[in-house]
Amino acid sequence: MINRTTLTNLWFNKRGRGYLLQLLVLLGVTTLLAIIASNTIANLQKAGLTSGFGFLGDQAFFDINQRLIEYTSQSSFGRALVVGLLNTVLVSSLGIITATIIGFFAGVLRLSDNWLVSRLITAYVEVTRNVPLLLQIILWWAILTSLPKIRDSIPVFGTLFLNNRGLRAPAPVFEPSFIWVFIVFIACLFFTFLLLFWARRRQRRTGKIFPVGLTALALVATVPLIVFFSLGQPITWDIPARTRFNFQGGFNITPELLALWIALATYTGAFISEIVRAGILSVSKGQSEAALSLGLRKNQTMRLIVIPQALRVIIPPLTSQHLNLTKNSSLAIAIGYQDLVSIGGTILNQSGHALEVVAIWMAVYLSLSLATSAFMNWYNKRISLIER
């Protein structure tokens, strides 16, 4: 009797009811998942298939054309997956950086007063945004593979060769003394930060502006160069040379990587440009008018007043575009770029461990996305702290 009263009370209590319903939903979902899992395991056992991640140690026996780490057909499935993961990370990071740059320029230029520029950007945005990404990837691949054949490679600057098997470029070979150039470069960067700090303090105290930008450029660009030449140019170049079938030496960017990179960057860049445009437009005109009337120059107004405020609007949707790009990179499979999905698929086929490979795919993309969004959230927090 008491029990019943408590339960009834719980039901009529708004908060209690909420808890109860949520608990029931939770129970339902968990039970469903448990049934699905046990059913799958039972089915697998019935079919005589083993599961587990032990197979990752087995020899892969297949080759991969683009590898950022040492890999041969003697390496393990696990290593092959790492090669694929690195290829995914490579194309995603290249794509994210390029898409963001394209997006920012396109976003700003679309607001330009120049009729031609703004219309051209509008055309770019509307075309790339509204054509399926898969088609764009295939289109770029088709364009790149219809470049001249290897025999008629287009030489660029004499040592770069563009053909339908990609872009073959000289690879730098660093001599041991090159480390000094690097150290000096880092030191210059460090000094620039100190300079920046000092210039800010001085400006706050005296109001005088120190041309940090130009000084830093001169410092970072020239000092390491002087060191480089005084050490007797400690870099040699591994220049590609024609052999019977291909170029030997240097490194090659495959048409698959190029096509995927260009397609992902231009596609996502179009979305980002809209986000940037929205961000800039969200800053009320009064802000820049006020800045201009205070005597700030036009570029200072943009840099110090408009962009910091626009960024607060831009960053959250920008994050989701970056996540989209990473996930979209799995379309690589359409043109044979050997990313995580492509190599995982081969492993799935050669080893028969479908569940495990799918589990790995999901875990990896989840972690990549969570890592990207963690970084962007940190950045978002940092810029939104500057409240005025």
Next chain:
Amino acid sequence: MKRFTITIAAAVLTLGLAGCDENEQKAENTEPAAPQASSTNTFEEVKARGVLQCGINTGLAGFAYTDDNGKWAGFDVAYCRALAAAVLGDPDKVKYVNLTGKNRFPALASGEIDVLSRNTTWTFSRDVKLGFTFVGVSYYDGQGFIGRKKLGVKSAKELDGASICIQTGTTTELNLADFFRVNKIKYEPVPIETNEEARKAYLAERCDVYTTDASGLAATKSTFADADKHMVFPEIISKEPLGPLVRQGDDAWADIARWTLNALINAEEYGVTSANIDEMLKGTKNPEINRMLGTEGSLGEMLGLPKDWAVKALKAGGNYGEIFDRYLGEKTPLGLSRGLNALWSNGGILYAPPMR
């Protein structure tokens, strides 16, 4: 406060889900896995469904292609038709599922198809570890290379530094890696999903040579406009016994699939063709033929099929030799000679166990 509780509840719910992450991932695969458990009797399922689901290539001249009427035809397709005729009495009761080298095995394992007839190599690990049963060899093949004559290459061993188009998820991919490693030469693999894509990439000179089973090379070459400018290298670097396969653990169905193939081969040996089969049905002096055609004994019954199962299968497209000649033989654009695939009595190694 209310907002806070909702947040907590949401967090708990998320945690609950996160804890089951592994389950969730498995759930992804449950759908295809589910019919697996119930499909221990594929034969009953096919009869109940009234249609045979047969996995074939996405397109490979001679083996699986669409004919002028838009219907699937070819060497691998002919087997599907014969099997459908034996089981359902009608060679047209087939639903073709086009599969790439990569997705063929998941399709068979999950029960999406009843039998895979897609120039698939019988290997130890596929038979043992992937959980399939190969029902026989329908074509003895080997891996070769095709390249342009102007390259001046006479042997695959001269391919040091070449770019090679290769279908992923195949045995050829593995043989290629082995071949180049053993001969200590380098190459750039260009991974491709289907034969059609490989053909395009090769013609665009994205790769110097294309490697796959010699029959596939002949098939692909037959579609080139300038076929005489290309040559198949004489080297065969592997054994590729191709044949149909079914899921392991369904012996009744495997028997039907195996003996349909054997009946096609035996029919050629016994001289039973689609032309003379009606004559032979009236009775012959050869008891093997009589048993196969069901005029004597009860072979069909043993399989759980009607007496005339083999007759139906043979009427679908003729015996093995007829099928070979129609789709792959010397009179076709592929122009393949019987070679290893001639009957054992004709100097080949095609040998089916007796129908007794």
